[in-house]
Amino acid sequence: MSTPTDDPNRFDGRVALxxxxxxxxxxTIxxxxxxxxxxxxxxxxADTWDTPTPDGxxxxxxVDVRSGRSCVDLVADVLDRHGRLDLLVNNAGVVRRGPAATMSEQDFSTVLDVNLTGTFRVCQAAYPALRATHGSVVNIGSTNGHIAVLDTVGYCVSKAGVLHLTRVLALEWAPDRIRVNAVGPTIVPTDMTADVRGDAGYLADKLAxxxxxxxxxxxxxxxxxAYLLSDAAVMVTGQTLFVDGGVTIH
Known part of the structure; x- marks a missing residue:
């Protein structure tokens, strides 16, 4: 069982991956x-990290989420180090841009392998540990998984798959009291979007x-x-929370 706290927004006593x-x-998550x-x-x-070694x-x-063995070994390492796993966030992802008519099969496959199949691999590897703690999962989707966006066919399809994978796992794992949800952001100022954010015309159109x-x-x-992982959302599963400033209400 996950360790209870007086504040439903706290995670004291819990281990997150x-x-x-x-x-x-x-x-940031x-x-x-x-x-x-x-x-x-x-x-x-990554071999280099933007963040310092965490204290405490x-x-x-x-982990390389393209490898099932790497995902299994990751969960084993976490359990060996911390003894349990309560919370899982599948955030690893890549993007390849370009028209669908000219995108290479390799680029398309790479995006699906990391974003969609990689999310599945980690979820599957973590399932026994999450079942033991009645854990909670959040998968990172995108507004691109809900609406069609030009020149990102692999990314769009992969994130649509992540959102539906979330629903299927939520249904299958509800008897184990494992909640599975997703968050779907709009564009975020990170390295992944640096190229398009550098295009003033693209950015103006996007913000519009x-x-x-x-x-x-x-x-x-x-x-x-954090909300979806927390006890504040204890009756929420199989849902996608779009953090998009209203993009998906059009």
């Missing part, structure tokens, strides 16, 4: 969960589609993730 935690949204009391296992394929009981791990008129910050995404 965050993939793609070396930088950007993942690093990990820091947010740690600030709310979780012991966090930071995981990434937290740990760093290397967001009723609140700004990008989502990493902290906006992290706070939504």
């Amino acid at each position: 965050v993939t793609g935690a070396a930088r950007g949204i993942g690093a 990990a820091a947010t969960l740690a600030a709310r009391g979780a012991t966090v296992a930071y995981a990434d394929v 009981p937290h740990s760093r791990h290397r 589609t967001i009723p609140l008129g700004r990008m989502a910050e990493p902290a906006d995404v992290a706070n939504a993730v």
Whole structure:
């Protein structure tokens, strides 16, 4: 069982695993969960990290979500280090841009392998540990998984798959009292979007589609993730929370 707290927004006594935690949204999610009391296992394929080695009981791990063995080994390492796993955030992701008519099969397949199949691999590897603690999962989707966006066919399809994978796992794992939800951000100022944010025309057009008129910050995404993981959302499963300033209400 997950350790109860008086504050449903706290994670004291719980262990969280965050993939793609070396930088950007993942690093912010990990820091947010740690600030709310979780012991966090930071995981990434990167050799260099934008974030310093975390203080306290937290740990760093290397994982390549394209490998099932790597995902299984990651969960085993977390359990060996911390003894349990309560919270899982599947944030690792990549993007390849270009028209569908000319995108290479390799680029298309790579995006699906990391974003969709990688999320599945980590969820599957973590399932026994999450079943033991009645844990909670949040998968990082995107507004691109809900609406069609030009020149990102692999990314759009992969994130649509993540949102439906979330619903299927929520249904299958509800008897184990494992909740599975997703967060779908609009554009966030990270390294992944640096190229398009550098195009003034693209950015103006993008912001025009967001009723609140700004990008989502990493902290906006992290706070939504923390809510869905927390006991404050104990009756929420199979849902996608769009952190998009109203993009998907069009």
